[in-house]
Amino acid sequence: MTDTKITRRSNQPLPEDEAPFYIHHAIRTQSFNMDQNHAHETYEIYYMRAGERFYFIKDRSYHVVQGDLVLIPPLVLHKTTEASSPNHERVLINFQAGFVAPMQAQIGVDLFAAFEGFPVIRPHIKGNPALEAIFEKLLTEQHRKEPGADGYLKLLLAELLLWMHREVQKTSERDPGREHPTELHRNVSDIVKHINEHHREKLRLPSIAEHFHISPYYLCHIFKKVTGFTLVEYVQQIRIREAQKLLKNTRLSVSTIAEESGFDSSTHFGRVFKSLCGRSPLQYRKQMKSQ
Numbered sequence: 425m426t427d428t429k430i431t432r433r434s435n436q437p438l439p440e441d442e443a444p445f446y447i448h449h450a451i452r453t454q455s456f457n458m459d460q461n462h463a464h465e466t467y468e469i470y471y472m473r474a475g476e477r478f479y480f481i482k483d484r485s486y487h488v489v490q491g492d493l494v495l496i497p498p499l500v501l502h503k504t505t506e507a508s509s510p511n512h513e514r515v516l517i518n519f520q521a522g523f524v525a526p527m528q529a530q531i532g533v534d535l536f537a538a539f540e541g542f543p544v545i546r547p548h549i550k551g552n553p554a555l556e557a558i559f560e561k562l563l564t565e566q567h568r569k570e571p572g573a574d575g576y577l578k579l580l581l582a583e584l585l586l587w588m589h590r591e592v593q594k595t596s597e598r599d600p601g602r603e604h605p606t607e608l609h610r611n612v613s614d615i616v617k618h619i620n621e622h623h624r625e626k627l628r629l630p631s632i633a634e635h636f637h638i639s640p641y642y643l644c645h646i647f648k649k650v651t652g653f654t655l656v657e658y659v660q661q662i663r664i665r666e667a668q669k670l671l672k673n674t675r676l677s678v679s680t681i682a683e684e685s686g687f688d689s690s691t692h693f694g695r696v697f698k699s700l701c702g703r704s705p706l707q708y709r710k711q712m713k714s715q
Contacts (some may be wrong), residue, residue: 432585445577446518447566455510462503463665466518467539468496469584470504471559475512477504478605480651483620484613487605489554493545493588495538499665503652515559519581527582535585538592545591558584610704611636612650615643616658623662624686629655663687671709676703 446466466480470479476489481502488494488504496502528535538545547555562580565573604610615636619627632655633640647655667685670676676684681692697705 428436443518444520445521445574445581447527447562449514449563450516451513453511456505463499463501463661464518465498466520467498467536468494468502469517469588470494470496471515471517473513473515474506475509475514475557477512477514478507478609478650479504479544480653483616485609485650486544488544489546491524491547491555493547493555495543495545495588497539499668501545501658501665502590505650505652515563517562517581522583524578524585531582531586533586533589535589537584538585538588538695545588547591548594555584555587558587565672566672608646609650612646615647616651619659620662623659623666624684626688627659627686659686660696660700664697667693667697668701668708671705671715672712681705 443466445509449474458566470488470493472490472492472494474490476487478504479486479488480496481495486494487507494502524535558580562577562584565576565580600602615632618632618635629640629643633643636643644655647653647658651658653661663685667681670681670684671678674681677692679690682690685693687693687696694704697708701708703711
């Protein structure tokens with residue numbers, strides 16, 4: 425397996441959540457499934473340069489193929505899993521909004537508009553040369569780190585965002601994956617939507633299985649297969665993402681936020697929050713308020 429990581433700093437790069445710009449290029453020839461629950465504070469662009477993957481985003485799966493772009497706004501749960509073959513190449517970009525904010529003001533276009541709505545862009549031209557050229561320049565510039573690299577990376581990212589904005593404007597039919605990859609994916613999507621709508625309640629595996637008229641064992645099996653998450657992992661993630669929004673945007677107490685997010689106790693909430701976010705709820709709130 426070849427897995428090339430290119431980060432913004434040569435020594436101990438900042439995590440995606442903290443770095444203003446982060447790019448990661450990977451070519452894989454062996455089976456690979458993300459083993460970490462995944463959502464972050466940054467915007468994410470995932471470019472499928474070759475191969476195919478299933479991409480679970482928020483409440484459904486998408487079949488992502490060569491040339492597709494996947495756009496993930498901050499704090500949206502997502503995970504990739506293997507499709508028909510493990511072979512794939514992808515470029516991943518994470519960035520904070522402030523990294524290109526000055527460019528947006530000069531261009532006069534909402535560079536983040538493409539992140540609203542359907543999360544997959546399938547370009548009209550497969551292997552679009554203009555799109556490929558932008559990514560090639562991003563990777564080259566990141567690797568060489570010549571004078572003015574930060575400024576040029578901002579220009580290139582703004583160019584990519586503008587390209588995506590224009591591509592989305594070309595059609596009102598943005599959804600290249602209108603149908604679920606399989607009937608199984610459709611069924612699991614219904615289960616996920618049910619969990620999303622009721623995550624503040626006491627969710628129990630037997631009751632969810634009974635609601636969908638399937639066995640608990642089968643529910644766990646298909647849920648993990650399609651989403652890449654266990655049922656417990658997913659419920660915890662949804663509750664923590666809700667808590668992050670409340671910590672960031674309200675002055676509610678931690679105990680109130682724990683209850684609003686669906687946790688039985690502040691202690692349990694604090695333990696799960698720290699295990700998934702790497703800091704306590706209060707530390708997270710302090711960090712968000714300082715940005």
